[in-house]
Amino acid sequence: MFDTIRAFFLAYWYIVVPVVTLCFLAIPVIVYWNEVRYWLMNVRMRLPLVGRIRSWVRHPGTPEDSGFLSSERELCSFYAKYYDDHKVDKAFFKKCENYLAKANEDGRREKNLGIWALIIVLMLIEATAFGYALAPFALTLATPKTAMIGAFAIGLVISIICLLLSEFAGRELYKNSVVGHIMSFEDLRGTGDMGDMVRKNLITIDNTTDDDARPEFQQMLNRVRAPKDGAMPAKRYRVASAYTVFIVVLACAAFWVRTETLNAQEAELIANPPAVSQTADDFPTGSDDDFPLTDDMANLSQQSTGKSAQDQIDALHRASLVTFAVLSVLFVFIQTTSTFLAYIFGFAGTHSRKAWEMTHGFANADEFERHHLSKARSIAVDAQSSLGTLQGLQARVFRVSGTTKTDTGKNLQQRTFENYLVYAANEATGKQTDEMMRNFIQKGIDRVQSLIDEGDLNAAAKAFNDIGPAVASINTSNQDLLPLKQKFESLRPMFQAVLAPSPAPVAAPKPVIAAVQTTTAEPVAAVPVAAVAPATPVETDAPAAAVPEAPAAVAPAFDKNAWGDLTDFEDEDLPHVASKHGVDIALLRRARKLQLLEKA
Known part of the structure; x- marks a missing residue:
């Protein structure tokens, strides 16, 4: 068997070597996927003839409100996505550790290079064994070389399928163990809201401290998407069961194929026994010149020859069956090992893998911050280099249109990656502000409408005046909030009529x-x-119709310094500050972000 395998590798090295090399090159791609993805993006950006920069040189786009050309903004957005991943601080390090601890996964890790190398080796061994077993029956109409290559390819495909199924089965078994740990609190949980076996908060790494007051099992449920039976977490064995059936059927099929191959070899041995074709028999019949044998001696010679051939066939049959059984057990052992590795490595938490990737390999928060700050600077340098290359090539391209030539050279010193980050941060803050205002105004309009339906027009008028300043601050150029403003203004005539007689008692x-x-x-x-x-x-003071319009003239602008200097506080301290001042925490976060931008 091993001689056949060695001969196969030597004969078809030009196929085996690329396949094996590709399998092992996949290991660093899997382990360091984020770095590989950034490198591929950078290469795709700077390819000489078909890169993105070359395309943007030919089509620079038009100037936008930010001052950047659309091509420059798109280039910067590619790098900003990776830059933001490394724009973290010490507080984020603590949040990642907190998230892993609450998910009960602070002691777990992902597979490293050595583990993946072991898995690839086991997969190749499986592929070789399957190829050897399938070779006599795969592609029977093809040439022997083609049949061997086809059998190895089929074996490789089967091994890859087994690897994927073992990975999914191992993860399912690990999630079942997490569910079992959660269910172990069944007899210890309290009553009421604190005793429900359901998810209570939508938890990410940024808001991982929101469920500090909840029991341990609810903290795990907030981070692990566990399957349920009704309202209770439940275990699932669908993938593991299907995988077990697949492995058993495959092992039995491989054993059957090898047995059929053995039967074919035995039939050939019976048809052509080797003992008959030997040159020197134990009991030669002799020639005419030799001493003649009696009939009894000749019959004994023939019986001995037949018995020797049958003994060889029986011994070969027994040895082959034992070998086939060992190979089937080895196949099951390899699959069990792959499943066990998938069980002990990996995470069940929704954001646990990201939290681990961001924090593993660092002794403390200071080292974590220095590393990611260095990474962010490196990405910023690459981004500015690509942006400078784009702007330089655009300046050297002949433009038929004078307007296009002017646009590409206007405010060139201000169109940097650093300024793009400032613009993107301001844009994100503006979107958050618009979203907060949209929610506030929509809730106010809904309340006004509900009060109108109840017939309480005085309370509806008061609620109408409460949201008046916010609506008055909406710019008519803001197309996102303009429909809300128009909806608000459509209610004004109704409340002018309601409030008109109110000054009469004076x-x-x-x-x-x-x-x-x-x-x-x-x-x-x-x-x-x-x-x-x-x-x-x-x-004759003023008619009541002027009451709703009065706040519009004095609508205050957002004062980011109304609660003092918030840059000295960490993000997790803002809830305490918000409760102290009695304001919404979203307003404090907005004020703190504006103060940080002002100090930057």
Whole structure:
């Protein structure tokens, strides 16, 4: 068997070597995928003739509100995605550790190069064994060389399928163990909201501290997407069961194929026994010149020859069956090993893998921050280099249109990757502000509408005035919020009619004055007249229709310094500051971000 395998590798090295090399090159790609992906993006950007930069040189695009050309903005956005992944601080390191600890996965890790190399070696051994077993029956109409290559290719495909199934089965078994750990709190959980076996918060790495007060099993449920039976977490064995059936069927099929091959060899031995064709028999019949044998001696010679051939066939049959059984057990062992490796490595938490990738290999938060700061600077240098290359090539290209030539050279010193990051941060802050305002105004309009449906027009008018300043601050050029403003303005005529009679009670002192004039002397009457004179403007103060419009003239701008310097606080401290000042934490986050941008 081993001689046949060695002969196969020597005869078809030009096929085996590329396949094996490709399998082993896949290991660093899997382990260091983020770095490989960034390298591929960088290469795709700078290819001499078909790269993205060459395409953008021919089609620079038009200037945008940010001052960048559309091609420059697109180039910077590619690098900004990787730059933001490394724009982290010490607080993020602590959040990653907190996330892993609450998911009960702080002691786990992903497969390294050595583990993946072992898995690839096991996969190639499987492929070779399957190829050897399938060779006599694969592609029977093809030439022997083609049949061997086809059998090895089929064996390689089967091995890859087994590897994928073992990976999924191992992950499913590990998730079942996590569910079992969660269910172990069944008898220890409390009552009410703190005892529910359901997800209570949408937890990511950024807000991992939001469920600090919840019990351990709910913290795990917030981070692991566990299958459920009704409202309770449940274990699933679908992939593991299908994988087990697949492996058993495959092992039995391989054993059957090898047995059929053995039967064919035995039939050939029976048809052509080797003991008959030997040159020197134990009992030669002799020639005419030799001493003649009797009939009894000749019969004994023939019986011995037949018995020797049958003994060889029986011995070969027994040895082959034992070998086939060992190969089947070896195949099952390899699959069990692959499943076990998938079980002990990897994560079940939604963001656990990212948290581990960001923090593993660092002794403390300072080392973590220095490493990612260095990575961010390196990406910024690459981005500025690519942007400079694009701008330089655009400057040297002949433009028929003078406008295009002017656009590519305008404000060139301001169109840098650093300024793009500032613009992108401001744009993101503006989007967050618009989203907060949209939610606030929409809730206000919904409340006004519900009060109108209930018939409480006075309360509806008050709610209408509460959201008036926010609506007045919406710019007419903001197409996202303009429909809300138009919807708000469509309610104004209704509340103008409701609020119009409200100042009428101010004129109530008028009849009182008349009574005093009829019951008092003339000197006394002069006093009330003088007092009434300044009160007359109250009666003509302003119609009630002006009440909703008054806040629009004094709508305050967002004051980022209203709560002091927030840059000295960490992000996890903002909830305490928000509760102290009695404001929404989203406003504090916005103010802190604007202060950081101002200090940058």
